[in-house]
Amino acid sequence: MKIAVCVKQVPDSWAEKKMGSDGRLDRANVDAVLNDLDEYAVEEALKIVEAHSPTGEAGEGSGHTITVISMGPERASEAVRKALSMGADDAIVISDDALGGSDALATSLILAAEIKNGGYDIVVCGTESTDARMSVVPAMLAERLGYAQLTFAGSVKVDGTSITISRQTEFGVEEMSAPLPAIVSVVEKINEPRYPSFKGIMAAKKKTITTKSLADLGVSSQSSWSTVKDSALRPPRGAGVKVADEGDGGNKLVAFLQERRLA
Amino acid sequence: MSSVLILVDHVGGVVPKAVGELATFGKRIGDVTAVICSSKSAEIVPQLSAFAISKIIICDGIEFEKHSVGATAQALAAVVAKESPAAVLITSTARGKEIAGRLAVRCDSGLITDAIDIDSACVATQSVFGGSTTVHSTISHGTPIVTLRSNSIEVEAGSGSPSVENFAVSFDGVDKAIVTSVQPAVKGGRPELTEASIVVSGGRGTDGNFAPVEAFADVLGAAVGASRAATDAGWYPHSHQVGQTGKTVSPQLYVACGISGAIQHRAGMQTSKTIVAINKDPEAPIFEVADFGVVGDLFAVLPQASEGLKKA
Ligand SMILES: Cc1cc2nc3c(=O)[nH]c(=O)nc-3n(C[C@H](O)[C@H](O)[C@H](O)COP(=O)(O)OP(=O)(O)OC[C@H]3O[C@@H](n4cnc5c(N)ncnc54)[C@H](O)[C@@H]3O)c2cc1C
Numbered sequence: 001m002k003i004a005v006c007v008k009q010v011p012d013s014w015a016e017k018k019m020g021s022d023g024r025l026d027r028a029n030v031d032a033v034l035n036d037l038d039e040y041a042v043e044e045a046l047k048i049v050e051a052h053s054p055t056g057e058a059g060e061g062s063g064h065t066i067t068v069i070s071m072g073p074e075r076a077s078e079a080v081r082k083a084l085s086m087g088a089d090d091a092i093v094i095s096d097d098a099l100g101g102s103d104a105l106a107t108s109l110i111l112a113a114e115i116k117n118g119g120y121d122i123v124v125c126g127t128e129s130t131d132a133r134m135s136v137v138p139a140m141l142a143e144r145l146g147y148a149q150l151t152f153a154g155s156v157k158v159d160g161t162s163i164t165i166s167r168q169t170e171f172g173v174e175e176m177s178a179p180l181p182a183i184v185s186v187v188e189k190i191n192e193p194r195y196p197s198f199k200g201i202m203a204a205k206k207k208t209i210t211t212k213s214l215a216d217l218g219v220s221s222q223s224s225w226s227t228v229k230d231s232a233l234r235p236p237r238g239a240g241v242k243v244a245d246e247g248d249g250g251n252k253l254v255a256f257l258q259e260r261r262l263a
Numbered sequence: 264m265s266s267v268l269i270l271v272d273h274v275g276g277v278v279p280k281a282v283g284e285l286a287t288f289g290k291r292i293g294d295v296t297a298v299i300c301s302s303k304s305a306e307i308v309p310q311l312s313a314f315a316i317s318k319i320i321i322c323d324g325i326e327f328e329k330h331s332v333g334a335t336a337q338a339l340a341a342v343v344a345k346e347s348p349a350a351v352l353i354t355s356t357a358r359g360k361e362i363a364g365r366l367a368v369r370c371d372s373g374l375i376t377d378a379i380d381i382d383s384a385c386v387a388t389q390s391v392f393g394g395s396t397t398v399h400s401t402i403s404h405g406t407p408i409v410t411l412r413s414n415s416i417e418v419e420a421g422s423g424s425p426s427v428e429n430f431a432v433s434f435d436g437v438d439k440a441i442v443t444s445v446q447p448a449v450k451g452g453r454p455e456l457t458e459a460s461i462v463v464s465g466g467r468g469t470d471g472n473f474a475p476v477e478a479f480a481d482v483l484g485a486a487v488g489a490s491r492a493a494t495d496a497g498w499y500p501h502s503h504q505v506g507q508t509g510k511t512v513s514p515q516l517y518v519a520c521g522i523s524g525a526i527q528h529r530a531g532m533q534t535s536k537t538i539v540a541i542n543k544d545p546e547a548p549i550f551e552v553a554d555f556g557v558v559g560d561l562f563a564v565l566p567q568a569s570e571g572l573k574k575a
Contacts, residue, residue: 037508105367105374127508135357136364136376142333143365148440149331152357164443168502169358170274170455172448176331178440188508189501225373225404229386232397240538242550245559250567253539254575256555260537262461262516263483263572 001052001064001158001180004120005045005088006111006137007038009072009079037126039193042068042083044186045124046194048158058087065089067118071099071110077209085196085204092118096214098221106222108140113219114212115145122163125185127152138185148178151185265293265349266318270339270362272354275447276306279458281354281411283418286314288411290419291383293349296320297425298342300327300335300432308427315421320346322432332358333438336365342430343370343406350385355410355511356457363410372405379415379513379534390534412534413458414513448502456486456503461516462535464488464505466528468521468542468561471498475565476520482572488512488532490522506531520561524549541565 045066046058053062068083068091080091094110102110115123125138142149150156153165164177165184196204214221243252257263267289271282282297289295296318299307304321311319322338339362343351351366353359355377367374380388385407389398402408456462463485465476473487480487489499491506505512507527517535522528524540524547532538533552540553541561550556557564 103374104364108364108368136360136374139332139361139364140368142331142438143336143368146436149333149361149438150440151331151361170356170448170502171445173446174442175444176440176442178438182440225402226375226400227403229399229401231399234390234395234397240554240556242545242553242556242558244545245557245564247563248567249541249557249559249564250569251571253541253555253557253564253568254571256539257516257572258575262537263575 001049001122002118002120003045003048003064003066004115004118004123005038005041005066005068005083006123006125006141007042007068007070007079007083008126009070037188038083039086039126040186040188040190041124041126042066042086042088043191043193044156044184045122046087047191048122048124048156052158059089067092067120069111069114070094071102071107074211077211080209081204082196084207084209085200086194087200088207090207091209093209093211094214094217095211096221098214101224102221103224103226104136104140105225108137108144109222110214110217110219111137112141112144113217115141117217121180121182122158123147123181123183125183127185127187135185138183142183145181145183148180148182150176150178150182153184153186154189156184156186156190266296266346267293268296268298268339268342268346268348268351269316270335270351270353270359271297271299271301271307271311272356272359273301273303273307276301276303278307278310279354279413279455280418281413281458282311283314284413284416285352285354285411286316286421287416287419288381289350289352290315291381292385294318296346296348298322298339300324300338302328311421312424313421315419316425319425319427320430321427322430324432324434326434326437329441330434331438331440331442332361333365333440334434335362336369337434337437338430338432339366340369341432345430348406350381350407350409352381353408353410355412360410363408367405367408370406370408372408373402374408374410375400375402376410377511378409378411381409381411385409395533412511412513414460414515453480454484454486456488456505456510457512459486459512460514461485461518462488462505462512462514462532463518463520464490464522464532465493465499465520465561466490466522467492467496469493469498471496472562473499475562475569479518479520479565479569482569483516485516485518490525490528519549519553520565522549523547524552
């Protein structure tokens with residue numbers, strides 16, 4: 001099996017985020033890390049391979065490969081390095097000046113081009129990036145590639161030529177299955193991402209990270225089809241009233257709710 | 264006048280209030296055409312008369328329930344091609360966003376998700392970065408496709424009965440992912456989390472005892488939410504988790520009980536109109552976003568408040 005994991009480098013979710021004057025997220029001034037939700041995707045890809053590997057391990061000798069694909073600034077290779085030190089085999093970073101400000105449509109267009117090149121059987125994604133929060137890229141990839149869409153998976157089972165997931169939706173707990181190739185997105189309950197071992201970190205230094213431009217991919221960039229007219233920092237929610245409970249906290253709360261006509 | 268398509272979301276044939284909100288937003292832009300993609304249209308159509316809808320288009324097929332969202336996107340794209348609407352509005356649930364995303368690819372159109380408002384010129388308002396920034400955007404290519412969060416607008420009542428049309432859908436080449444089994448969610452008596460106008464949530468501070476949280480929710484007619492600490496501990500089902508990796512809620516009133524207010528939790532509730540926090544720790548970050556905070560023990564404050572409201 002050829003597995004791809006799409007990862008993204010994002011601003012650290014603990015850092016404060018601001019819009020730049022160009023209406024885009026100001027990414028230069030915050031620490032960038034591997035999108036924490038993508039670590040679950042890397043872990044799940046490793047688990048799938050381990051379950052099908054004669055040695056029980058991913059990597060050489062498993063008969064399967066895991067390629068990390070990331071689109072973003074050259075710096076993205078730091079996030080990719082983390083995925084490689086967890087155990088992925090190699091990586092492709094798509095980096096091009098023309099990609100700044102890509103929205104989900106543009107991102108999915110470019111990722112789809114690379115996935116098509118690689119002919120992957122399974123593409124694993126996180127459910128959303130912690131910065132843009134659109135969670136639509138996996139569905140868009142399925143649409144563009146004609147792969148089966150199995151998103152928000154809480155468990156994944158691969159069996160030769162088919163894949164089955166279970167997921168929690170507003171309808172209940174669903175089982176879905178499809179023939180390969182498929183796009184899977186995984187929720188953070190699915191597994192516990194491993195910490196890269198020292199051996200893993202050393203091995204990752206020798207793994208190949210291929211950087212590609214749009215020309216290498218043979219696609220032209222697509223500018224964002226949504227235009228930000230303006231953005232404004234919301235005035236911070238004025239620190240409201242804070243009262244200490246002196247045996248009457250519940251009553252004070254009731255008075256507040258009644259004053260606001262909320263109860 | 265131009266038409267606006269709204270997708271009728273439903274759970275087991277029950278149409279949520281959010282569809283009425285889409286109709287109310289849609290009317291600002293044009294005549295509202297509601298599209299039903301379901302095998303349950305007979306149950307759904309009568310429920311739509313409550314909303315400001317002028318036409319209903321029915322795409323019938325069991326495929327919509329059996330296949331992934333690809334089936335709905337495929338049908339909707341065919342309807343868009345026929346109707347050339349001024350915009351397509353869809354509810355901003357996980358499912359709704361996926362349908363919108365696939366539709367945008369199919370129609371070669373721009374997409375805005377998680378809007379909280381849209382005006383007559385299709386300028387959408389989003390609240391981003393955990394509610395700290397308000398953004399106005401437009402779509403510059405194709406048919407604007409916008410997903411809107413529920414609880415964003417007061418539903419306007421409909422007048423008169425909409426016309427009904429059937430639309431023949433082709434499922435050729437439909438997404439091969441198939442739902443093989445569903446264990447229906449056990450429906451409690453409480454409103455659905457993302458739809459409720461009041462949400463009362465409990466966190467690690469409950470220490471596993473949600474009884475006072477649930478009792479307070481019930482006197483308010485509220486839905487019950489939980490922090491990840493509470494769902495991880497197995498104290499409350501994951502489907503009730505509020506936050507970055509749970510549900511995003513935007514109710515009239517959000518009450519956080521024994522929740523510290525981590526950024527990932529705030530990401531899911533910060534656009535609530537009024538926020539109340541009950542926490543023992545006066546330094547808890549949740550107080551930074553609370554309109555009203557009680558520094559105290561939730562096991563004392565909540566029962567007293569529930570009693571007080573019952574008497575009122
Ligand atoms: C990738 C990622 C995604 C995440 N997604 C989410 C998410 O979707 N939703 C989410 O909620 N979290 C999420 N988290 C976790 C988040 O960072 C916090 O760990 C979590 O929100 C903490 O839950 P809590 O506030 O209930 O617990 P704590 O932070 O432990 O806070 C408990 C609070 O209860 C108070 N307390 C204790 N006893 C009482 C009492 N008797 N009465 C009153 N107050 C009391 C304490 O003072 C404390 O402030 C995510 C984290 C990561 C890394």
